[in-house]
Amino acid sequence: MEIRVMQDVLGKNDEIAAANQARFQQQGIFVLNLMGSPGSGKTTLLERTLELLKEDLRVAVIEGDLFTTKDADRIEKHGAPVVQINTAGGCHLDAPMIQKAMKELEGQAIDLLIIENVGNLVCPAEFELGSDKKAVVLSITEGDDKPLKYPLMFKEADVAVLNKADLLPYTDFDMQSAQHDLQTIHPGIEILQTSATKGEGLEAWVNWLRAQVQAKKEQRV
Amino acid sequence: MHEMAIAESILDIALDYAKQNQAKRIAEVGLKLGEMAGVEEESLRFCFASVVQDTLADGAKLQIEHVPLVGRCLSCGKEQRIEHYAFTCPWCKQGVLEIVSGRELQVAYLEVD
Numbered sequence A: 001m002e003i004r005v006m007q008d009v010l011g012k013n014d015e016i017a018a019a020n021q022a023r024f025q026q027q028g029i030f031v032l033n034l035m036g037s038p039g040s041g042k043t044t045l046l047e048r049t050l051e052l053l054k055e056d057l058r059v060a061v062i063e064g065d066l067f068t069t070k071d072a073d074r075i076e077k078h079g080a081p082v083v084q085i086n087t088a089g090g091c092h093l094d095a096p097m098i099q100k101a102m103k104e105l106e107g108q109a110i111d112l113l114i115i116e117n118v119g120n121l122v123c124p125a126e127f128e129l130g131s132d133k134k135a136v137v138l139s140i141t142e143g144d145d146k147p148l149k150y151p152l153m154f155k156e157a158d159v160a161v162l163n164k165a166d167l168l169p170y171t172d173f174d175m176q177s178a179q180h181d182l183q184t185i186h187p188g189i190e191i192l193q194t195s196a197t198k199g200e201g202l203e204a205w206v207n208w209l210r211a212q213v214q215a216k217k218e219q220r221v
Numbered sequence B: 001m002h003e004m005a006i007a008e009s010i011l012d013i014a015l016d017y018a019k020q021n022q023a024k025r026i027a028e029v030g031l032k033l034g035e036m037a038g039v040e041e042e043s044l045r046f047c048f049a050s051v052v053q054d055t056l057a058d059g060a061k062l063q064i065e066h067v068p069l070v071g072r073c074l075s076c077g078k079e080q081r082i083e084h085y086a087f088t089c090p091w092c093k094q095g096v097l098e099i100v101s102g103r104e105l106q107v108a109y110l111e112v113d
Helices: A009-028 A043-052 A070-076 A095-105 A151-156 A166-170 A175-185 A203-218 B003-020 B041-051
Strands: A001-010 A030-037 A059-065 A082-086 A112-116 A133-139 A157-163 A190-193 B026-036 B061-067 B070-073 B077-079 B096-101 B106-113
Touching: A001 A009, A001 B003, A009 A030, A009 A095, A030 A043, A030 A203, A043 A059, A043 A070, A043 A112, A043 A203, A059 A070, A059 A095, A070 A082, A082 A095, A133 A151, A151 A175, A157 A175, A175 A190, A190 A203, B003 B026, B003 B041, B003 B106, B026 B041, B041 B061
Parallel strands: A030 A112, A030 A133, A059 A082, A059 A112, A133 A157, A157 A190, B026 B061
Antiparallel strands: A001 B106, B026 B106, B070 B077, B070 B096
């Protein structure tokens, strides 16, 4: 006998992601899923972001790592509410983890929630968290061939932040080629060049974030 | 990636539906797998064969229907196969291709006794 099923395998995660999104919508929180390889500069970029936005926006952070609270400790120094999720081996964050982490942020007034995903260009692209937008940090030293090697990640991301741009003179990273490949996989993707450590290109990045938060607030009205 | 976790989710869905229909044995599980679902077929088959052992789906055949990556141009409306992850329409040269199929990861049907 044949039984018709038609059930998405990742359906449960997607349901919880939708519930997360509804809750964020209700609370007026703009949520960014920040992804990228280990060492691409996500946490450093986040630290700079907190410094630049602290006067205008209430920012909270959810940190995702296999082990340690190293990243949450760094964020805490900037005075932002932060929750560290340790996956103990899991290579990506999923919607249930975010739902659970939000309990620790209950009662906080938040304009912008940045979820720093586990360092990985593969798996985080497949698991919805309920975020409004997705950003991928690709550092210059990783090579200009990465977009085509990891098409799903660059297709999912709304913005690609090409970080460590100060190292361009010391590598053979072909910027034109990388941008061409990014536009091939994701026509219209926003591309920014930054150096989080040197503080370059950060105005454009925080302005992009400010615009997203503003657009979300206007949507609610 | 996560073919083992995906195999477990497929089994959970299959066992759930089998129970609802009072099935004694699951002989076949039909899966729709999109070209851009990010799942490696051989790895999935290996994991599936492993997780179904000693369950109602022990020895069940995993029948995979491959769904090609197809897009529709938002400018000219032409529907076409997306090659090499290039999402700009090769026909009108300017429109963006919206995915119509190719991201599926879905249990479609079960064959049960």
